[in-house]
Amino acid sequence: VSSDTDPLITLTTDIGWAYAAQMKGVILSRNPRARIIDLTHDVPPHQILEGAFLLLHMARPFPPGCIHVAVVDPGVGGSRERICLVGPQGTRLVGPDNGVLSPLAEILGAREAYRLDPGRVIPGETPSATFEGRDIFAPAAARLSRGESPESLGPPVAWQRLKLPEPVATSEGFEVTILHVDRFGNCITNVPMTAVRDRWGASEISVVLGAGRHRERVPIARTYSDLPLGTLAVLGSSFGLAELSVNQGRADERLHLRPGEKIFLQGA
Amino acid sequence: VSSDTDPLITLTTDIGWAYAAQMKGVILSRNPRARIIDLTHDVPPHQILEGAFLLLHMARPFPPGCIHVAVVDPGVGGSRERICLVGPQGTRLVGPDNGVLSPLAEILGAREAYRLDPGRVIPGETPSATFEGRDIFAPAAARLSRGESPESLGPPVAWQRLKLPEPVATSEGFEVTILHVDRFGNCITNVPMTAVRDRWGASEISVVLGAGRHRERVPIARTYSDLPLGTLAVLGSSFGLAELSVNQGRADERLHLRPGEKIFLQGA
Amino acid sequence: VSSDTDPLITLTTDIGWAYAAQMKGVILSRNPRARIIDLTHDVPPHQILEGAFLLLHMARPFPPGCIHVAVVDPGVGGSRERICLVGPQGTRLVGPDNGVLSPLAEILGAREAYRLDPGRVIPGETPSATFEGRDIFAPAAARLSRGESPESLGPPVAWQRLKLPEPVATSEGFEVTILHVDRFGNCITNVPMTAVRDRWGASEISVVLGAGRHRERVPIARTYSDLPLGTLAVLGSSFGLAELSVNQGRADERLHLRPGEKIFLQGA
Numbered sequence: 001v002s003s004d005t006d007p008l009i010t011l012t013t014d015i016g017w018a019y020a021a022q023m024k025g026v027i028l029s030r031n032p033r034a035r036i037i038d039l040t041h042d043v044p045p046h047q048i049l050e051g052a053f054l055l056l057h058m059a060r061p062f063p064p065g066c067i068h069v070a071v072v073d074p075g076v077g078g079s080r081e082r083i084c085l086v087g088p089q090g091t092r093l094v095g096p097d098n099g100v101l102s103p104l105a106e107i108l109g110a111r112e113a114y115r116l117d118p119g120r121v122i123p124g125e126t127p128s129a130t131f132e133g134r135d136i137f138a139p140a141a142a143r144l145s146r147g148e149s150p151e152s153l154g155p156p157v158a159w160q161r162l163k164l165p166e167p168v169a170t171s172e173g174f175e176v177t178i179l180h181v182d183r184f185g186n187c188i189t190n191v192p193m194t195a196v197r198d199r200w201g202a203s204e205i206s207v208v209l210g211a212g213r214h215r216e217r218v219p220i221a222r223t224y225s226d227l228p229l230g231t232l233a234v235l236g237s238s239f240g241l242a243e244l245s246v247n248q249g250r251a252d253e254r255l256h257l258r259p260g261e262k263i264f265l266q267g268a
Numbered sequence: 269v270s271s272d273t274d275p276l277i278t279l280t281t282d283i284g285w286a287y288a289a290q291m292k293g294v295i296l297s298r299n300p301r302a303r304i305i306d307l308t309h310d311v312p313p314h315q316i317l318e319g320a321f322l323l324l325h326m327a328r329p330f331p332p333g334c335i336h337v338a339v340v341d342p343g344v345g346g347s348r349e350r351i352c353l354v355g356p357q358g359t360r361l362v363g364p365d366n367g368v369l370s371p372l373a374e375i376l377g378a379r380e381a382y383r384l385d386p387g388r389v390i391p392g393e394t395p396s397a398t399f400e401g402r403d404i405f406a407p408a409a410a411r412l413s414r415g416e417s418p419e420s421l422g423p424p425v426a427w428q429r430l431k432l433p434e435p436v437a438t439s440e441g442f443e444v445t446i447l448h449v450d451r452f453g454n455c456i457t458n459v460p461m462t463a464v465r466d467r468w469g470a471s472e473i474s475v476v477l478g479a480g481r482h483r484e485r486v487p488i489a490r491t492y493s494d495l496p497l498g499t500l501a502v503l504g505s506s507f508g509l510a511e512l513s514v515n516q517g518r519a520d521e522r523l524h525l526r527p528g529e530k531i532f533l534q535g536a
Numbered sequence: 537v538s539s540d541t542d543p544l545i546t547l548t549t550d551i552g553w554a555y556a557a558q559m560k561g562v563i564l565s566r567n568p569r570a571r572i573i574d575l576t577h578d579v580p581p582h583q584i585l586e587g588a589f590l591l592l593h594m595a596r597p598f599p600p601g602c603i604h605v606a607v608v609d610p611g612v613g614g615s616r617e618r619i620c621l622v623g624p625q626g627t628r629l630v631g632p633d634n635g636v637l638s639p640l641a642e643i644l645g646a647r648e649a650y651r652l653d654p655g656r657v658i659p660g661e662t663p664s665a666t667f668e669g670r671d672i673f674a675p676a677a678a679r680l681s682r683g684e685s686p687e688s689l690g691p692p693v694a695w696q697r698l699k700l701p702e703p704v705a706t707s708e709g710f711e712v713t714i715l716h717v718d719r720f721g722n723c724i725t726n727v728p729m730t731a732v733r734d735r736w737g738a739s740e741i742s743v744v745l746g747a748g749r750h751r752e753r754v755p756i757a758r759t760y761s762d763l764p765l766g767t768l769a770v771l772g773s774s775f776g777l778a779e780l781s782v783n784q785g786r787a788d789e790r791l792h793l794r795p796g797e798k799i800f801l802q803g804a
Contacts, residue, residue: 008564008568010557012557014451015450015451015452016308016310016450016451017306017307017308017309017310018307018308018310018322018325018326018450018451019450019451019506021278021280021305021306021307021308021326022325022326022329022506024305024307024329024330025326025327025328025329025330025331026329028276028305028330028331029329029330029331032276032331036305037557037560037564037572038306038553038557038574039553039554039557039560040552040553040554040557041553042552042553042554045451045452045516046452046516054554057554057558058554058557058558058561059561060561061558061560061561061562061565061670062560062561062564062565063561063564063565063568074492074493074516075493076491076492076493077490077491077492077493077494078491078493078494128504128506128508129490129491129503129504130491130492130503130504130505130506131506134329134506135506182551182552182554182555183550183551183552183554183555183581184551184581184582222613222665223612223613223614223665223666224610224612224613224666225610225611225612225613225614226613226614235665235666236664236665236666237666238555238558238664238666238667238670238671240664247610248581248582248610282719283718283719283720284576284578284718284719285574285575285576285577285578286575286576286578286590286593286594286718286719287718287719287774289546289548289573289574289575289576289594290593290594290597290774292573292575292597292598293594293595293596293597293598293599294597296544296573296598296599297597297598297599300544300599304573306574313719313720313784314720314784342760342761342783342784343761344759344760344761345758345759345760345761345762346759346761346762396772396774396776397758397759397771397772398759398760398771398772398773398774399774402597402774403774
């Protein structure tokens with residue numbers, strides 16, 4: 001059997017490398033043929049929405065048939081379910097049913113979900129109450145990668161349809177939410193860049209922080225290097241969304257922004 | 269030959285990704301079939317005990333027959349030996365003989381060690397004095413992964429039997445050592461959670477910092493989400509050990525704790 | 537086909553894991569047989585010289601025939617070219633033509649470069665203006681890994697011959713540049729350790745910070761553990777270059793040094 005038929009399992013977590021390593025060992029001990037791809041283990045701790053946003057964009061380019069495992073799981077050991085969502089062409093999503101899988105599932109058009117029943121995933125074993133990534137999700141991914149069906153791991157269930165926050169159009173522009181701050185300090189909002197361009201063209205807009213705390217006119221730019229060093233601008237992120245960016249600086253520090261915050265984009 | 273027979277080599281280091289990348293190149297240039305798995309390159313610099321603790325728990329879930337390479341090596345280029353420890357079913361541990369391999373070797377029941385003789389591992393080459401991970405351990409792992417025997421790399425040797433610190437039972441409870449602080453700020457102690465439960469059941473205990481500096485009553489919890497946000501508690505880590513944890517906060521910052529520190533767990 | 541013939545693609549970036557994950561998905565969706573090796577995603581943001589230095593040393597140990605992709609690309613979406621450099625025995629380097637590939641290309645003896653023409657790499661698609669790592673370099677690497685020729689992706693071009701800064705010999709010693717600060721705080725200079733030893737032997741030298749701001753006598757050492765804890769010294773890094781190091785401390789913090797800074801090594 002050639003290696004291109006070996007199953008791909010991707011890992012997206014907020015748990016850091018050392019805990020994720022234990023998941024890799026569990027997977028490989030149950031399926032030595034699995035090919036494990038680290039997406040990121042740097043999701044900010046406990047941030048389900050940011051994890052869901054990142055998973056959506058990281059997993060989408062992967063070929064059909066991958067098993068995507070997400071562990072951003074502040075409710076571990078509690079009452080939230082564990083699920084396997086089934087996408088088209090054999091793609092499967094594995095993780096807690098807290099919404100972290102929802103945006104990816106929706107884009108993929110997943111139609112079914114199955115509960116991961118510990119009695120079927122790890123018969124005779126008791127999972128820890130604090131790390132189901134290792135004790136349930138990794139063994140489930142290994143079973144799926146060996147060709148076992150999601151149905152064999154638990155009954156069909158409904159799942160949480162968490163939505164990423166939507167921008168709100170106002171008479172003056174948009175109220176937007178910061179979905180993610182990247183390694184460069186770019187602040188990615190939830191409004192499509194096309195909507196910004198449709199409204200204001202290629203000119204200037206104003207960035208307004210809550211309650212009039214701060215208002216600043218910024219250019220609309222095409223890319224970082226079109227701007228003088230240190231200039232704050234709005235431009236189209238690679239996610240297709242408007243982002244606030246400082247050429248070779250950090251927009252998050254400049255504006256004191258963090259994921260989850262709401263700001264306003266308005267006419268200049 | 270199918271890919272599931274390709275040898276697995278895991279890497280655990282404190283050297284960061286860029287130095288570890290050089291090890292990967294050395295391994296793959298000597299055995300292109302090797303499958304390299306990054307466990308972590310984030311061991312706190314020079315922390316042999318914490319590295320040994322993490323290696324033990326990361327490598328244990330892996331299947332037999334892996335080659336586990338550990339590079340936490342403050343004595344590089346000095347008089348400490350380089351060794352290959354032989355576990356059951358073909359598992360091999362490669363690294364400096366400073367104790368970083370010892371807890372894993374003991375759990376695996378390793379019985380033999382062989383010195384890694386540079387003249388045999390890299391005949392005709394001179395290793396640098398500052399990075400034997402690249403110059404000796406990686407080539408040794410590559411040789412082992414091609415089926416060469418540990419005996420062919422050097423003579424049998426005794427090895428350091430470093431023990432992780434043990435908790436001390438006192439009349440009032442336990443003196444414990446922080447073995448690891450994880451990405452969430454959870455402080456993992458060296459006392460089994462079963463010992464804590466056996467002594468105090470599911471009620472409260474006191475966490476006492478050295479010399480009466482601080483004493484605080486905390487609940488014994490089952491998992492993070494059983495607690496109000498921001499509450500400090502003792503619960504069972506996924507390592508099976510008692511950990512101090514703040515639900516969605518950082519216990520290390522709350523108590524100013526670092527790996528290696530000793531604290532007391534006492535009756536409430 | 538056995539796995540050792542599957543093509544190796546290495547990734548070196550300053551973009552962090554989440555963006556790099558998208559590159560992996562693009563590569564694997566176009567060539568499921570590709571074996572992707574993470575070198576580092578931690579190059580300091582926008583630092584072309586430091587990225588070039590790290591790529592040179594990380595990629596060199598890899599076997600011939602690898603495809604090395606580098607994304608340190610502050611000029612993304614601007615006028616800088618995208619290129620594929622061709623080394624001996626099928627080694628290929630892919631990235632922006634801003635110099636990040638140059639030192640590696642020179643060591644390898646690369647003789648030809650080809651422009652990566654978006655119309656040929658991703659016919660019918662429009663790349664984003666902000667992430668060509670995902671939109672052009674990853675698809676190009678996937679094509680090359682499937683056996684397509686660099687010539688098929690664009691016409692021959694000249695490329696930037698960026699040089700790493702050279703040390704300057706003076707009557708008193710050397711003016712050197714810090715090329716890299718590693719995870720331990722070691723400050724790697726651009727002067728070969730052999731040149732330091734040739735000039736001063738195994739004794740002491742002086743480290744002089746700009747404009748007489750600071751002058752300190754330090755020993756020349758063989759390795760870290762030869763020094764008392766906390767002692768600043770000059771020793772031979774694993775890159776073959778002189779580095780400033782504090783045994784189990786941080787030389788960068790001790791001397792307030794950062795990559796790109798110039799200092800002087802002089803007689804004691």
